[in-house]
Amino acid sequence: MPVETVIQAARAFLGDRITTNAALREHHSHGQDTQIPVLPDAVAFVETTEEAARLLALCNGEHVPVVAWGGGTSLEGHVTPVRGGITLDLSRMTNVLAVSQPDMDCRVQAGVTREQLNTYLRDSGLFFPVDPGTAACTIGGMCATRASGTNAVRYGTMRENVMGLTVAMADGRIIKTGGRVRKSSTGYDLTRLFVGSEGTLGVITEIQLRLFGIPEAMSSATCQFPTLKDAVETVIAIMQLGVPVARMELLDEVQVAACIAYSKLDGLAPLPTLFFEFHGTPAGVKEQAEQAQEIAGGFDGSGFRWATDTAERNKLWQARHDALWACLALKPGHQGIATDVIVPISLLNDAILGAKEDIAASGLTAPIVGHVGDGNFHTVILVPPEPDGLARAWELDKKIVARALALGGSCSGEHGVGIGKREFLEREHGAEALAVMRSVKTAFDPKGILNPGKIFLN
Numbered sequence: 001m002p003v004e005t006v007i008q009a010a011r012a013f014l015g016d017r018i019t020t021n022a023a024l025r026e027h028h029s030h031g032q033d034t035q036i037p038v039l040p041d042a043v044a045f046v047e048t049t050e051e052a053a054r055l056l057a058l059c060n061g062e063h064v065p066v067v068a069w070g071g072g073t074s075l076e077g078h079v080t081p082v083r084g085g086i087t088l089d090l091s092r093m094t095n096v097l098a099v100s101q102p103d104m105d106c107r108v109q110a111g112v113t114r115e116q117l118n119t120y121l122r123d124s125g126l127f128f129p130v131d132p133g134t135a136a137c138t139i140g141g142m143c144a145t146r147a148s149g150t151n152a153v154r155y156g157t158m159r160e161n162v163m164g165l166t167v168a169m170a171d172g173r174i175i176k177t178g179g180r181v182r183k184s185s186t187g188y189d190l191t192r193l194f195v196g197s198e199g200t201l202g203v204i205t206e207i208q209l210r211l212f213g214i215p216e217a218m219s220s221a222t223c224q225f226p227t228l229k230d231a232v233e234t235v236i237a238i239m240q241l242g243v244p245v246a247r248m249e250l251l252d253e254v255q256v257a258a259c260i261a262y263s264k265l266d267g268l269a270p271l272p273t274l275f276f277e278f279h280g281t282p283a284g285v286k287e288q289a290e291q292a293q294e295i296a297g298g299f300d301g302s303g304f305r306w307a308t309d310t311a312e313r314n315k316l317w318q319a320r321h322d323a324l325w326a327c328l329a330l331k332p333g334h335q336g337i338a339t340d341v342i343v344p345i346s347l348l349n350d351a352i353l354g355a356k357e358d359i360a361a362s363g364l365t366a367p368i369v370g371h372v373g374d375g376n377f378h379t380v381i382l383v384p385p386e387p388d389g390l391a392r393a394w395e396l397d398k399k400i401v402a403r404a405l406a407l408g409g410s411c412s413g414e415h416g417v418g419i420g421k422r423e424f425l426e427r428e429h430g431a432e433a434l435a436v437m438r439s440v441k442t443a444f445d446p447k448g449i450l451n452p453g454k455i456f457l458n
């Protein structure tokens with residue numbers, strides 16, 4: 001069989017780092033999603049770009065599928081090897097290759113996590129701001145899914161913060177894209193093409209990243225509102241008035257109740273709530289916070305609580321990052337479908353309040369939490385352990401996505417397409433644009449070995 005030929009040939013340079021161990025195959029059969037797990041035929045743990053390229057060349061020659069793996073934290077089935085083959089695990093590629101403090105940039109291998117990088121950078125006075133909210137996600141995976149997170153409203157997403165890449169192509173060629181300069185007018189922008197390609201065009205092995213100075217001062221706050229509409233109107237006003245918030249997160253009353261119970265957040269009532277964070281100089285942070293508080297007051301916001309102490313700030317944001325687990329704890333025995341959409345910021349209320357109506361009509365529990373400063377929000381749909389539970393949850397998901405698309409939004413602001421959002425791509429982008437995407441895929445991966453079954457329906 002072709003896959004056995006690849007495994008035997010790969011053992012010559014990987015040794016026991018290519019394995020058919022049942023437990024490791026099961027671990028690599030799914031991400032953090034509700035897609036049906038599929039076992040890869042083998043798992044290969046590579047440690048260099050050259051090893052990844054050599055394995056890809058072998059797989060390409062034998063038409064064996066390859067699925068790149070970082071931390072396994074994807075939410076739309078990106079890492080499920082739907083056609084078997086080899087899972088190429090990059091989690092051992094954990095070297096920070098270079099840091100330039102004067103130029104505020106660095107180069108890392110794909111298996112480095114955001115937390116590992118920021119720990120390494122701590123004494124340099126620099127940090128990497130993109131924060132998807134889980135410690136396990138790798139920089140390579142964040143590139144592949146074009147990740148963003150809580151800091152995106154101020155610092156941007158992976159799209160804005162990746163300067164260059166090293167990529168192993170399907171046929172084993174190694175290419176470098178971009179570089180260390182902040183702008184260039186030469187050639188096609190291959191870097192942006194690979195960022196968000198979900199492992200379907202090439203395997204990202206090294207990343208050149210933009211860094212930022214650690215802010216002199218940081219302050220976090222919470223503010224509660226009598227209605228969800230008031231909270232969202234506050235967000236819209238803050239963004240339109242140009243208050244430079246670093247983070248601005250919305251939690252509906254169901255999500256707040258879950259966080260109070262799970263993370264032991266004292267002093268909050270189960271009401272729609274905004275979490276803020278401000279970065280800058282002490283004077284600048286004070287001014288930004290006062291502006292936000294004044295705007296919130298105009299929409300009946302109350303109970304502003306400040307957290308300037310590092311431990312208190314960290315507890316607040318850890319509670320936000322633990323929102324998914326808080327949701328699951330609400331209904332023991334339920335699965336969770338974490339979906340996300342994004343709309344133009346002026347239409348946030350239409351999208352979020354409409355989603356609340358859809359949730360109520362479904363009879364399901366589905367807390368809402370969002371990076372609302374850029375129009376992005378998530379719904380964690382809790383799937384009851386009943387025969388029709390999953391079908392009802394997916395039906396609700398489709399309604400929320402359809403509403404976002406009707407408002408000129410996107411079916412995903414940060415989770416990506418994978419398997420779960422494939423059916424919405426043509427509706428969002430149009431048949432001709434999708435045909436062009438397919439032609440790019442064919443040009444880069446003519447044998448279709450790279451993460452097959454993702455992004456496109458067939």
